Amino acid sequence: MQRTSYQASNCTIAATLQVLGEKWTLLIIRESFFGATRFEQFMTVLGCPRNLLSERLGKLVDEGILERSEYREPGSRARDEYRLTATGKELMPILMAFMQWGDRHRGPADGPPMLVQHVACGAPLELVLTCTEGHVVSSPDDGVIIPGPGALPAVPA
Amino acid sequence: MQRTSYQASNCTIAATLQVLGEKWTLLIIRESFFGATRFEQFMTVLGCPRNLLSERLGKLVDEGILERSEYREPGSRARDEYRLTATGKELMPILMAFMQWGDRHRGPADGPPMLVQHVACGAPLELVLTCTEGHVVSSPDDGVIIPGPGALPAVPA
DNA sequence: GGCCTACGTTCAGTTTCGTGACCCAGCGTT
């Protein structure tokens, strides 16, 4: 079998995994989409260790996925809150892909525990695989992976 | 802020993470889509520790994502190979979601290192967020997450 | 029989996680 280097490390899947691949990270992002912004909110909902939460939030800020800003409840001192940046919001399809697969293969029989709704019309949103030429793509077998413009030159096997 | 239990653990994102969340797992699946089937193929391309590869392959078989079958090269003894099941192939959108985000935010400037091509027509395939009513969904802000039919009853905050 | 190959297993050593205790700034109270 022919192996080319683009298949290994010059791969943006691995790059994304670098950012999201640690334990709790994707769940923190899920909670951000739900509207959590404060440390204690993440803590109580996720039940994850404080030190990890602290570390993950910091890392996500460094990566440009969350944004730290001050807020002040009346009668309290200023504290930090964390909100998704535009870059962070673009992670939505990743969450939805996880959700769709989980709903189909690991979900409760009585229907998905949550839905993503189109704010404009109330209908559910879905992630679909489409051909840029507009053809219907019915199964994953309709796709093959090929080297793109940024691929490294192939190395002989 | 109101918290309901479906936001925490009754969530198929977490269930999927249970299956795919360990190190190397998603990369093993990526290689499966590329066509790798044999232990040594995964090893040489991924460069991951042998014991982890062995363990991950076993787990993916148990989860119904890969399927083990025997093959025999002429002049060799029978060995195992691992192929994606139908369930496994449905993970394609997850890989593509990772790829699309990585291409945009962590990829090389000269274009994506790889593309997914429609076998029928050769055009690239894309993952798009759509409204089931057919409306155009331009940004992740167009979606909100709501409890679905399988949601657990809400618990008061 | 002895060697090679493809696949696994075992094992010491090192990171990463999880748990629980501790810290710290600032508000409101006495």
Next chain:
DNA sequence: AACGCTGGGTCACGAAACTGAACGTAGGCC
């Protein structure tokens, strides 16, 4: 001023996961 409370962390240490390399093993080949 001293005191305690609260949100938001940090620290230390045992447990689990990961890493890399050595060892096992079954069959085919010389």
